[in-house]
Amino acid sequence: MTPRAYLPPPIVCETTAQIVDRCGGSLAFRDEGARVNYVLPERAPQEVKEFFRNEAAVDFPPSFIARIPDGRVFGSGNVLSADGKSIARDVSPDFGKAFEEHWLLTYTKIPPAIEIAGRAAVIATTLGGGYSHWLLEELPRLLALKTVTERDAVIAHGAKSYAREAIVRSGFSGKVIEAKRDTHFACEELVVPSLGRMTHATVHALEEFGVSICGISSSFGEKIYISRAGARRRRVLNETALAHALEVHGFVSVQLEALTWAEQIAAFRSAKVIVAPHGAGLANLVFCQHGTRVVELFRRDYVNGCYWQLAALKGLDYRPIVARGDEPLAQVLSANRLDIEADVAAVVGAIR
Numbered sequence: 001m002t003p004r005a006y007l008p009p010p011i012v013c014e015t016t017a018q019i020v021d022r023c024g025g026s027l028a029f030r031d032e033g034a035r036v037n038y039v040l041p042e043r044a045p046q047e048v049k050e051f052f053r054n055e056a057a058v059d060f061p062p063s064f065i066a067r068i069p070d071g072r073v074f075g076s077g078n079v080l081s082a083d084g085k086s087i088a089r090d091v092s093p094d095f096g097k098a099f100e101e102h103w104l105l106t107y108t109k110i111p112p113a114i115e116i117a118g119r120a121a122v123i124a125t126t127l128g129g130g131y132s133h134w135l136l137e138e139l140p141r142l143l144a145l146k147t148v149t150e151r152d153a154v155i156a157h158g159a160k161s162y163a164r165e166a167i168v169r170s171g172f173s174g175k176v177i178e179a180k181r182d183t184h185f186a187c188e189e190l191v192v193p194s195l196g197r198m199t200h201a202t203v204h205a206l207e208e209f210g211v212s213i214c215g216i217s218s219s220f221g222e223k224i225y226i227s228r229a230g231a232r233r234r235r236v237l238n239e240t241a242l243a244h245a246l247e248v249h250g251f252v253s254v255q256l257e258a259l260t261w262a263e264q265i266a267a268f269r270s271a272k273v274i275v276a277p278h279g280a281g282l283a284n285l286v287f288c289q290h291g292t293r294v295v296e297l298f299r300r301d302y303v304n305g306c307y308w309q310l311a312a313l314k315g316l317d318y319r320p321i322v323a324r325g326d327e328p329l330a331q332v333l334s335a336n337r338l339d340i341e342a343d344v345a346a347v348v349g350a351i352r
Contacts, residue, residue: 071190077124113186118152124179132280141195162261218270226276
């Protein structure tokens with residue numbers, strides 16, 4: 001059996017603009033960039049406020065749509081130059097790594113590319129196979145393509161029902177090419193929108209799109225608890241006690257994976273109080289009404305402020321609850337998979 005031939009790994013990280021300058025193509029900016037200030041949650045414990053403080057202001061560069069002749073896409077949306085020797089790092093995130101670092105720099109198993117004729121757009125993002133990254137990062141890229149009317153194909157995470165529905169409702173009727181870990185495509189012309197960003201404009205666009213999809217009413221009422229009982233990780237260890245305490249106060253437990261996308265949107269649009277452990281379902285906060293109270297539960301060693309930032313943009317009453325303990329707050333990536341012990345008394349205090 002003949003050994004499979006692999007391409008040498010890319011050797012440098014560049015920006016999309018640098019690849020366009022070096023390889024030809026074009027780059028059209030959509031805005032001038034902006035600094036976004038996220039208001040620290042007023043009802044958060046002081047230790048949480050201090051932990052979030054470094055993320056309370058973010059400078060976003062201008063968003064853009066690039067066109068790269070013979071551009072390549074490898075894996076879950078990683079954009080490569082036409083010669084395959086550089087990674088467009090600003091649209092190919094490797095979370096937790098510096099700009100000049102990327103796992104592809106040393107990856108030795110990039111297979112020969114599959115040729116794609118015509119114009120293909122890539123909206124797939126590194127973790128876009130999961131709901132939160134798809135909704136907050138990949139869907140905004142799809143919506144940004146409304147000005148690019150001539151597209152023969154789109155490279156996306158399109159296997160889930162909500163992703164297929166979004167692509168159809170965006171008006172695209174061409175070929176959807178699934179982004180997978182080891183897929184490698186060479187496109188005659190590759191259209192590359194910048195990544196989705198946590199800004200007012202992004203939130204507004206997603207909210208409007210969600211409203212166009214949600215034509216139903218929620219059956220769960222105004223107080224919901226988002227259960228992760230069916231999840232493989234980050235479950236609530238004492239969920240029975242927590243759910244009972246919440247039920248006394250009129251809450252209904254909801255497992256989002258059992259709902260259609262429209263039902264999820266309706267549940268969050270109708271809710272006035274939401275309690276949930278940290279998890280992808282909280283990306284649906286983008287569909288909440290102004291002033292909705294949100295109680296998010298954390299471990300002490302994994303506190304992630306992404307949904308606080310979303311809540312701040314939406315004007316929600318955000319109240320984080322961390323597990324009891326003496327150790328300092330942290331964001332240890334490996335702890336993201338571990339279960340949570342809810343402080344039931346603190347949660348009850350937050351919902352009152």
